[in-house]
Amino acid sequence: MAPSFEEPEPVEDVLTNPLKQKPQLVAPEPEHCPGPESQQAGTADSCAGCPNQQICASAPKGSDPDIPLITARLAGVKHKILVLSGKGGVGKSTLTVQLARAFATNPDINVGVMDTDICGPSIPKMLRVEDETVHVSSTGWTPIWIDNLAVMSIQFILPSRDAAVIWRGPKKNGLIKKFLKDVEWGDLDFLLVDTPPGTSDEHLSVNTFLRESHIAGAVVVTTPQEVSLLDVRKEIDFCRKAGIRILGLVENMSLFVCPKCTHATEIFKATTGGGRALAAEMGIPFLGAVPLDPRIGMSCDLGESFFDAFPDSPACAALKQVVRGLAQQLGLDPGEVVPDADAVREG
Template structure:
């Protein structure tokens, strides 16, 4: 029987190995210090606290991308708004675990807000009556402050977000992750899978092959860590002129784009979102693009995505 834990990162040497906790593959693993000390691996006591919080969250959705610049945070924020606006009786929240580049406070129009602590933990910032947000951006001294942390401190912050934020009862928790498959991804997946479950991951890409290459790595990460893949969103698939509605290709799908990749890798294609400059403008201003430009093709695409996510969650 293998001594490699099921939730271990790739190339884990195993808990009984002399190299346990000392290999490069161990960097960022929440269990690294325990393995390195030679003490038998134990369940993190924080898991129970995380489980208590997550019992009140019906659906947990990770939004991931293989590379930066594909609009993952924009998709996370707008999807959350779409779910909240389509279902006024549902409670929706966004957890921003992009520790080094927290952009959700700006996109949600809550950049100057501060987190308050009560007897029940940290209170998230409410954007609407049924839409809340938590981000490290609320905990920094200034908007230009850099987070220069090593893996263990990032892991600690993510753990604190999961066990100490008083979300209350939630229908949807959208988790905005940083690009890649690094410390933050390993931590959030391990903690959630040990304490609860994940409905699935939404992978965001753009049509060109240079983006799809990195998304394929994200697919393999999800499959190795046993995170269900809800589907793939092709963002900025084409430019739609806000004035004449003429569509132009900006990022050519030289290898068939996300739809072709989904066919090859047996995944669900969740749809294409056209490039509309007003999406970025709304994000910069902290406004809801869906309310400001409800008749745009991009708004229709986001609402369609929210509908597909709702249906997918109901099947879990």
């Protein structure tokens, strides 16, 4: 049975409540109006005779009733982590997959990936599950499982892999709500939420929906050049305004490492110091620098695990170090999250 969608409520692009829009009034608010979004809207004595009375009385009031349902559904998820970047093309989805794969190298850990890039879902391709179909039952949607890794994406419910998603913000927000409210995530140690570039609809929706169930924090991704850092600064500002803890910054594609001789070459020159300097400037942890290894892209194209195919590569070691740093920020033992006899344990 294929999932179906209903048109969700419109959105208002504000941090306080981005999913609730002010009623469309037919006349200006009178002098003693209690407010079109108040609990007394349309029923107070001053509302008598107002042209907006029926509109205000029928408008939804209070917080989103689905928030408690989302909180209950995600009760078994220990750590919810957003992967963000204000800049497109920094390898954010690729890094999300590599982080998930790194966590999943520990068979005792269950990890989930939620792809909220509605218009450009690439996670299923990178995990080689793009031809899978979501199963819908009376208890909800079942994510696609790859051993101890679960994934949910709009790709699973599109008619074809080339079908374009031409949706406005409200419908995208409604799908994100379904991914959180209706998907049977079960007991997970980590849920990684891959987001599109920017600081708008999808980011506001995820933050609002997960606020009560607690977001562990965000991993911000950048590349070394200043053009990327410029947009990443905006993403960091968004996190601070939205009250999202920044777990750390990752500099992706920091160097090119030759697969043959492992010689490192600076492809994207860090004209202002790169990710490490930005992290120091903004007062956030620097989780590490991941080199540009063409075999990562090849692994994603083939849907294979980079950690299984090239366990001795410098990029593999760098990614595992990023995961250990992330675990440390979450108050976990890095050596238990990603066991490695040669791991350098800090603290």
